[in-house]
Amino acid sequence: MLQQRQLGDLTVSEIGLGCVGMSAEYGAAHERNESASLNTLERAFERGITFYDTADCYGPFTNEVLLSKFLGDKREDVVISTKAGLVRETGTDTYVINARPEHLKTACTESLQRLNIEVVDIYFLHRVDPCVPIEDSWGALLELQQEGHVKHLGICEATREQLDVVHRMGAVTAVQSEFSLWTRDAEEEIIPWCEANGAGFVPFAPLGRGFLTGTIASADFDDDDIRSTNPRFAREAIAANQAIVEGIRTVATNHGATPAQIAIAWILAQGESIVPIPGTKQVAYMEENVGAATIDLTQTDLALLEALPPTVGSRY
Numbered sequence: 001m002l003q004q005r006q007l008g009d010l011t012v013s014e015i016g017l018g019c020v021g022m023s024a025e026y027g028a029a030h031e032r033n034e035s036a037s038l039n040t041l042e043r044a045f046e047r048g049i050t051f052y053d054t055a056d057c058y059g060p061f062t063n064e065v066l067l068s069k070f071l072g073d074k075r076e077d078v079v080i081s082t083k084a085g086l087v088r089e090t091g092t093d094t095y096v097i098n099a100r101p102e103h104l105k106t107a108c109t110e111s112l113q114r115l116n117i118e119v120v121d122i123y124f125l126h127r128v129d130p131c132v133p134i135e136d137s138w139g140a141l142l143e144l145q146q147e148g149h150v151k152h153l154g155i156c157e158a159t160r161e162q163l164d165v166v167h168r169m170g171a172v173t174a175v176q177s178e179f180s181l182w183t184r185d186a187e188e189e190i191i192p193w194c195e196a197n198g199a200g201f202v203p204f205a206p207l208g209r210g211f212l213t214g215t216i217a218s219a220d221f222d223d224d225d226i227r228s229t230n231p232r233f234a235r236e237a238i239a240a241n242q243a244i245v246e247g248i249r250t251v252a253t254n255h256g257a258t259p260a261q262i263a264i265a266w267i268l269a270q271g272e273s274i275v276p277i278p279g280t281k282q283v284a285y286m287e288e289n290v291g292a293a294t295i296d297l298t299q300t301d302l303a304l305l306e307a308l309p310p311t312v313g314s315r316y
Protein backbone atom coordinates (compact mmCIF):
# COMPACT_ATOMS: atom_id res chain seq x y z
CA MET A 1 0.00 0.00 0.00
CA LEU A 2 1.17 3.54 -0.67
CA GLN A 3 2.47 5.79 2.13
CA GLN A 4 0.96 9.20 2.80
CA ARG A 5 2.63 12.54 2.17
CA GLN A 6 1.74 16.10 3.18
CA LEU A 7 0.98 18.93 0.78
CA GLY A 8 0.87 21.64 3.42
CA ASP A 9 -1.82 20.34 5.79
CA LEU A 10 -3.46 18.22 3.08
CA THR A 11 -2.68 14.48 3.34
CA VAL A 12 -2.46 12.52 0.08
CA SER A 13 -1.01 9.23 -1.17
CA GLU A 14 2.67 9.57 -2.08
CA ILE A 15 1.80 8.98 -5.74
CA GLY A 16 -1.31 10.53 -7.29
CA LEU A 17 -3.02 9.93 -10.61
CA GLY A 18 -3.00 12.45 -13.45
CA CYS A 19 -6.26 12.12 -15.34
CA VAL A 20 -5.91 14.35 -18.42
CA GLY A 21 -5.01 11.49 -20.78
CA MET A 22 -8.31 9.77 -20.06
CA SER A 23 -10.12 12.58 -21.90
CA ALA A 24 -7.57 14.43 -24.06
CA GLU A 25 -3.98 15.11 -25.10
CA TYR A 26 -2.40 11.62 -25.30
CA GLY A 27 -3.08 9.14 -28.07
CA ALA A 28 -5.90 9.24 -30.59
CA ALA A 29 -9.47 10.06 -29.60
CA HIS A 30 -10.63 6.50 -30.30
CA GLU A 31 -8.14 5.18 -27.72
CA ARG A 32 -9.92 7.06 -24.91
CA ASN A 33 -12.57 4.80 -23.49
CA GLU A 34 -14.77 5.76 -20.56
CA SER A 35 -15.26 2.30 -19.10
CA ALA A 36 -11.52 1.50 -19.37
CA SER A 37 -10.70 4.82 -17.66
CA LEU A 38 -13.22 4.16 -14.89
CA ASN A 39 -11.62 0.76 -14.41
CA THR A 40 -8.21 2.42 -14.10
CA LEU A 41 -9.59 4.89 -11.55
CA GLU A 42 -11.20 2.07 -9.51
CA ARG A 43 -8.05 -0.01 -9.54
CA ALA A 44 -5.95 3.03 -8.60
CA PHE A 45 -8.14 3.53 -5.55
CA GLU A 46 -7.73 -0.12 -4.59
CA ARG A 47 -3.95 0.29 -4.89
CA GLY A 48 -4.06 3.16 -2.40
CA ILE A 49 -4.06 6.22 -4.66
CA THR A 50 -6.13 8.91 -2.98
CA PHE A 51 -5.04 11.96 -5.01
CA TYR A 52 -6.69 12.60 -8.40
CA ASP A 53 -5.72 15.51 -10.62
CA THR A 54 -8.05 17.03 -13.21
CA ALA A 55 -8.93 20.48 -14.62
CA ASP A 56 -11.92 22.10 -16.26
CA CYS A 57 -10.05 22.34 -19.56
CA TYR A 58 -9.27 18.60 -19.75
CA GLY A 59 -11.57 17.37 -22.47
CA PRO A 60 -12.64 20.19 -22.14
CA PHE A 61 -15.01 19.50 -19.24
CA THR A 62 -15.40 15.76 -19.82
CA ASN A 63 -12.56 14.75 -17.51
CA GLU A 64 -14.33 16.25 -14.49
CA VAL A 65 -17.55 14.45 -15.49
CA LEU A 66 -15.60 11.20 -15.75
CA LEU A 67 -14.25 11.69 -12.23
CA SER A 68 -17.76 12.33 -10.91
CA LYS A 69 -18.75 8.86 -12.14
CA PHE A 70 -15.83 7.33 -10.25
CA LEU A 71 -16.38 9.21 -6.99
CA GLY A 72 -19.65 7.70 -5.77
CA ASP A 73 -19.27 6.54 -2.18
CA LYS A 74 -15.52 7.23 -2.18
CA ARG A 75 -15.89 10.99 -1.90
CA GLU A 76 -14.68 11.20 1.71
CA ASP A 77 -11.67 8.97 0.99
CA VAL A 78 -10.17 10.84 -1.95
CA VAL A 79 -8.61 14.22 -2.61
CA ILE A 80 -9.81 15.95 -5.76
CA SER A 81 -7.53 18.49 -7.37
CA THR A 82 -8.98 20.62 -10.14
CA LYS A 83 -7.96 23.86 -11.78
CA ALA A 84 -9.14 26.98 -13.57
CA GLY A 85 -7.44 29.68 -15.57
CA LEU A 86 -6.74 27.83 -18.81
CA VAL A 87 -9.57 27.64 -21.30
CA ARG A 88 -9.84 25.15 -24.14
CA GLU A 89 -12.63 25.84 -26.53
CA THR A 90 -14.56 22.70 -27.54
CA GLY A 91 -13.35 21.47 -30.91
CA THR A 92 -9.99 23.27 -30.79
CA ASP A 93 -6.65 22.15 -29.44
CA THR A 94 -5.39 25.51 -28.22
CA TYR A 95 -5.47 26.71 -24.65
CA VAL A 96 -6.03 30.36 -23.75
CA ILE A 97 -5.20 31.84 -20.35
CA ASN A 98 -8.09 33.51 -18.54
CA ALA A 99 -7.57 34.15 -14.84
CA ARG A 100 -9.97 37.07 -14.53
CA PRO A 101 -11.71 36.90 -11.15
CA GLU A 102 -15.20 36.61 -12.61
CA HIS A 103 -14.10 33.73 -14.84
CA LEU A 104 -12.46 31.87 -11.94
CA LYS A 105 -15.60 32.25 -9.82
CA THR A 106 -17.86 30.89 -12.55
CA ALA A 107 -15.39 28.14 -13.44
CA CYS A 108 -15.38 26.90 -9.84
CA THR A 109 -19.17 26.74 -9.68
CA GLU A 110 -19.22 24.79 -12.93
CA SER A 111 -16.44 22.41 -11.83
CA LEU A 112 -18.36 21.62 -8.64
CA GLN A 113 -21.43 20.84 -10.75
CA ARG A 114 -19.54 18.61 -13.17
CA LEU A 115 -17.71 16.80 -10.38
CA ASN A 116 -20.99 16.60 -8.46
CA ILE A 117 -19.29 17.52 -5.18
CA GLU A 118 -19.85 20.24 -2.54
CA VAL A 119 -16.26 21.39 -2.20
CA VAL A 120 -12.98 21.06 -4.14
CA ASP A 121 -10.17 19.70 -1.94
CA ILE A 122 -7.43 21.66 -3.69
CA TYR A 123 -8.12 24.28 -6.36
CA PHE A 124 -5.24 25.35 -8.57
CA LEU A 125 -4.81 28.55 -10.51
CA HIS A 126 -3.85 26.80 -13.76
CA ARG A 127 -1.80 29.68 -15.12
CA VAL A 128 -0.91 33.19 -14.03
CA ASP A 129 -2.61 35.56 -16.48
CA PRO A 130 -0.23 38.23 -17.80
CA CYS A 131 -3.25 40.48 -18.45
CA VAL A 132 -4.61 40.30 -14.89
CA PRO A 133 -2.87 41.40 -11.66
CA ILE A 134 -2.05 38.17 -9.84
CA GLU A 135 -3.52 39.68 -6.66
CA ASP A 136 -6.92 39.81 -8.41
CA SER A 137 -6.80 36.18 -9.54
CA TRP A 138 -5.60 34.91 -6.17
CA GLY A 139 -8.09 37.18 -4.41
CA ALA A 140 -10.90 35.42 -6.28
CA LEU A 141 -9.57 32.02 -5.18
CA LEU A 142 -9.35 33.23 -1.58
CA GLU A 143 -12.98 34.34 -1.76
CA LEU A 144 -13.95 30.89 -3.05
CA GLN A 145 -12.11 29.45 -0.09
CA GLN A 146 -13.77 31.79 2.40
CA GLU A 147 -17.16 30.95 0.91
CA GLY A 148 -16.45 27.24 1.48
CA HIS A 149 -16.31 26.18 -2.17
CA VAL A 150 -12.68 25.06 -2.01
CA LYS A 151 -10.61 23.81 0.91
CA HIS A 152 -7.01 24.39 -0.19
CA LEU A 153 -5.36 26.55 -2.83
CA GLY A 154 -2.55 25.83 -5.23
CA ILE A 155 -0.91 27.48 -8.21
CA CYS A 156 0.74 26.11 -11.35
CA GLU A 157 3.92 27.21 -13.11
CA ALA A 158 4.36 30.33 -10.96
CA THR A 159 7.67 32.12 -10.42
CA ARG A 160 9.19 32.53 -6.95
CA GLU A 161 8.19 36.21 -6.96
CA GLN A 162 4.60 35.33 -7.81
CA LEU A 163 4.57 32.70 -5.06
CA ASP A 164 5.75 35.29 -2.54
CA VAL A 165 2.92 37.64 -3.53
CA VAL A 166 0.10 35.10 -3.32
CA HIS A 167 1.44 33.36 -0.22
CA ARG A 168 1.37 36.69 1.65
CA MET A 169 -2.32 37.01 0.74
CA GLY A 170 -3.27 33.47 1.82
CA ALA A 171 -1.47 30.17 2.18
CA VAL A 172 -0.35 28.24 -0.87
CA THR A 173 -0.90 24.55 -0.07
CA ALA A 174 0.89 23.25 -3.17
CA VAL A 175 2.68 24.37 -6.29
CA GLN A 176 2.21 22.32 -9.46
CA SER A 177 4.84 22.60 -12.19
CA GLU A 178 6.45 20.34 -14.74
CA PHE A 179 9.30 18.39 -13.14
CA SER A 180 11.03 15.19 -14.14
CA LEU A 181 14.41 13.76 -15.01
CA TRP A 182 14.37 15.76 -18.24
CA THR A 183 12.73 18.97 -16.91
CA ARG A 184 14.54 20.07 -13.79
CA ASP A 185 14.02 23.85 -13.72
CA ALA A 186 11.87 23.68 -10.56
CA GLU A 187 14.74 22.52 -8.40
CA GLU A 188 16.49 25.89 -8.64
CA GLU A 189 13.92 28.11 -6.93
CA ILE A 190 10.47 26.53 -6.78
CA ILE A 191 11.09 23.36 -4.77
CA PRO A 192 13.27 25.29 -2.27
CA TRP A 193 10.48 27.90 -2.02
CA CYS A 194 7.96 25.15 -1.23
CA GLU A 195 10.24 23.65 1.42
CA ALA A 196 10.82 27.05 3.03
CA ASN A 197 7.12 27.94 3.08
CA GLY A 198 5.52 24.65 4.15
CA ALA A 199 3.93 24.05 0.76
CA GLY A 200 3.86 20.78 -1.14
CA PHE A 201 5.16 20.35 -4.67
CA VAL A 202 3.21 18.40 -7.29
CA PRO A 203 5.30 17.59 -10.37
CA PHE A 204 3.22 17.28 -13.52
CA ALA A 205 4.38 15.25 -16.52
CA PRO A 206 6.70 13.25 -14.20
CA LEU A 207 7.17 10.70 -16.99
CA GLY A 208 8.15 13.37 -19.49
CA ARG A 209 4.79 12.92 -21.24
CA GLY A 210 5.63 9.25 -21.63
CA PHE A 211 9.15 9.68 -23.04
CA LEU A 212 11.02 8.68 -19.87
CA THR A 213 9.24 5.30 -19.84
CA GLY A 214 11.43 4.24 -22.77
CA THR A 215 8.45 3.35 -24.94
CA ILE A 216 8.70 6.20 -27.45
CA ALA A 217 11.19 5.55 -30.22
CA SER A 218 9.63 7.50 -33.08
CA ALA A 219 7.60 10.64 -33.71
CA ASP A 220 4.58 8.67 -34.86
CA PHE A 221 1.81 10.57 -33.08
CA ASP A 222 -1.83 10.96 -34.00
CA ASP A 223 -2.76 14.56 -34.94
CA ASP A 224 -4.95 14.56 -31.84
CA ASP A 225 -1.93 13.89 -29.58
CA ILE A 226 -0.36 17.04 -28.09
CA ARG A 227 3.09 15.56 -28.59
CA SER A 228 2.65 15.84 -32.37
CA THR A 229 3.50 19.56 -32.07
CA ASN A 230 5.82 19.49 -29.05
CA PRO A 231 9.47 20.31 -29.92
CA ARG A 232 10.78 17.58 -27.60
CA PHE A 233 8.89 15.03 -29.63
CA ALA A 234 10.22 16.14 -33.01
CA ARG A 235 12.06 13.35 -34.80
CA GLU A 236 15.58 14.69 -34.13
CA ALA A 237 14.86 15.44 -30.47
CA ILE A 238 13.45 11.95 -29.89
CA ALA A 239 16.58 10.43 -31.39
CA ALA A 240 18.92 12.63 -29.37
CA ASN A 241 17.04 12.14 -26.10
CA GLN A 242 17.23 8.34 -26.25
CA ALA A 243 20.54 8.78 -24.41
CA ILE A 244 18.52 9.96 -21.39
CA VAL A 245 16.32 6.87 -21.54
CA GLU A 246 19.36 4.61 -21.80
CA GLY A 247 20.78 6.12 -18.60
CA ILE A 248 17.49 5.55 -16.79
CA ARG A 249 17.27 2.02 -18.18
CA THR A 250 20.68 1.17 -16.72
CA VAL A 251 19.44 2.06 -13.24
CA ALA A 252 16.16 0.24 -13.89
CA THR A 253 17.95 -2.95 -14.88
CA ASN A 254 19.94 -2.92 -11.62
CA HIS A 255 16.65 -2.83 -9.69
CA GLY A 256 14.69 -5.25 -11.87
CA ALA A 257 12.43 -2.27 -12.47
CA THR A 258 11.16 -0.31 -15.47
CA PRO A 259 12.36 3.13 -16.61
CA ALA A 260 8.93 4.56 -15.66
CA GLN A 261 9.37 3.29 -12.11
CA ILE A 262 12.85 4.80 -11.84
CA ALA A 263 11.63 8.16 -13.17
CA ILE A 264 8.96 8.23 -10.44
CA ALA A 265 11.23 6.86 -7.70
CA TRP A 266 13.72 9.63 -8.51
CA ILE A 267 11.03 12.26 -7.97
CA LEU A 268 9.97 10.67 -4.68
CA ALA A 269 13.61 10.87 -3.56
CA GLN A 270 13.76 14.64 -4.18
CA GLY A 271 11.79 15.63 -1.06
CA GLU A 272 9.25 14.48 1.50
CA SER A 273 6.55 16.90 0.34
CA ILE A 274 6.79 16.10 -3.35
CA VAL A 275 3.89 14.09 -4.81
CA PRO A 276 4.14 13.10 -8.49
CA ILE A 277 0.94 12.53 -10.48
CA PRO A 278 1.93 10.20 -13.34
CA GLY A 279 -0.84 10.23 -15.90
CA THR A 280 -2.35 7.21 -17.58
CA LYS A 281 -5.62 5.80 -18.76
CA GLN A 282 -4.33 2.22 -18.64
CA VAL A 283 -4.57 -0.10 -15.64
CA ALA A 284 -1.28 -1.83 -16.44
CA TYR A 285 0.65 1.45 -16.58
CA MET A 286 -0.98 2.66 -13.35
CA GLU A 287 -0.02 -0.58 -11.59
CA GLU A 288 3.53 -0.30 -12.90
CA ASN A 289 3.80 3.32 -11.79
CA VAL A 290 2.54 2.58 -8.26
CA GLY A 291 5.36 0.02 -8.03
CA ALA A 292 7.83 2.92 -8.00
CA ALA A 293 7.01 3.51 -4.34
CA THR A 294 8.84 0.33 -3.33
CA ILE A 295 12.13 1.31 -5.01
CA ASP A 296 14.91 2.74 -2.85
CA LEU A 297 17.45 4.45 -5.05
CA THR A 298 21.05 4.25 -3.80
CA GLN A 299 23.54 7.10 -3.83
CA THR A 300 25.13 5.41 -6.86
CA ASP A 301 21.77 5.37 -8.68
CA LEU A 302 21.18 9.02 -7.83
CA ALA A 303 24.65 9.94 -9.09
CA LEU A 304 24.03 8.08 -12.35
CA LEU A 305 20.71 9.88 -12.82
CA GLU A 306 22.35 13.20 -11.92
CA ALA A 307 24.78 12.66 -14.80
CA LEU A 308 22.13 12.10 -17.51
CA PRO A 309 22.79 14.09 -20.68
CA PRO A 310 21.04 17.45 -21.15
CA THR A 311 17.63 17.42 -22.82
CA VAL A 312 17.31 18.38 -26.47
CA GLY A 313 14.24 20.48 -27.38
CA SER A 314 12.14 22.97 -25.45
CA ARG A 315 9.23 21.61 -23.40
CA TYR A 316 6.59 23.70 -25.18
Ligand SMILES: NC(=O)c1ccc[n+]([C@@H]2O[C@H](COP(=O)([O-])OP(=O)(O)OC[C@H]3O[C@@H](n4cnc5c(N)ncnc54)[C@H](OP(=O)(O)O)[C@@H]3O)[C@@H](O)[C@H]2O)c1
Binds near residue numbers: 176208281
Ligand atom coordinates in the same frame (compact mmCIF):
# COMPACT_ATOMS: atom_id res chain seq x y z
N1 LIG B 1 -0.75 22.00 -14.18
C1 LIG B 1 -0.50 21.82 -15.47
O1 LIG B 1 -0.33 22.78 -16.23
C2 LIG B 1 -0.44 20.42 -16.03
C3 LIG B 1 0.08 20.20 -17.31
C4 LIG B 1 0.12 18.89 -17.78
C5 LIG B 1 -0.34 17.85 -17.00
N2 LIG B 1 -0.87 18.10 -15.76
C6 LIG B 1 -1.35 17.02 -14.89
O2 LIG B 1 -0.26 16.15 -14.63
C7 LIG B 1 -0.63 14.80 -14.94
C8 LIG B 1 0.58 14.00 -15.38
O3 LIG B 1 1.17 14.56 -16.54
P1 LIG B 1 0.91 14.00 -18.00
O4 LIG B 1 -0.18 13.00 -17.94
O5 LIG B 1 0.72 15.19 -18.87
O6 LIG B 1 2.30 13.34 -18.40
P2 LIG B 1 3.11 12.08 -17.85
O7 LIG B 1 2.49 11.57 -16.61
O8 LIG B 1 4.54 12.46 -17.80
O9 LIG B 1 2.95 11.04 -19.07
C9 LIG B 1 1.71 10.59 -19.53
C10 LIG B 1 1.96 9.68 -20.71
O10 LIG B 1 2.78 8.59 -20.28
C11 LIG B 1 2.18 7.36 -20.62
N3 LIG B 1 2.50 6.40 -19.55
C12 LIG B 1 2.12 6.48 -18.24
N4 LIG B 1 2.65 5.45 -17.54
C13 LIG B 1 3.36 4.72 -18.43
C14 LIG B 1 4.13 3.54 -18.30
N5 LIG B 1 4.31 2.93 -17.13
N6 LIG B 1 4.74 3.04 -19.42
C15 LIG B 1 4.59 3.66 -20.62
N7 LIG B 1 3.88 4.80 -20.79
C16 LIG B 1 3.27 5.31 -19.70
C17 LIG B 1 0.71 7.63 -20.75
O11 LIG B 1 0.17 6.68 -21.63
P3 LIG B 1 -1.41 6.44 -21.84
O12 LIG B 1 -1.91 7.73 -22.46
O13 LIG B 1 -1.45 5.30 -22.78
O14 LIG B 1 -2.02 6.17 -20.55
C18 LIG B 1 0.71 9.06 -21.30
O15 LIG B 1 0.85 9.02 -22.70
C19 LIG B 1 -1.70 14.98 -16.02
O16 LIG B 1 -2.48 13.81 -16.19
C20 LIG B 1 -2.47 16.17 -15.48
O17 LIG B 1 -3.37 15.75 -14.48
C21 LIG B 1 -0.91 19.37 -15.27
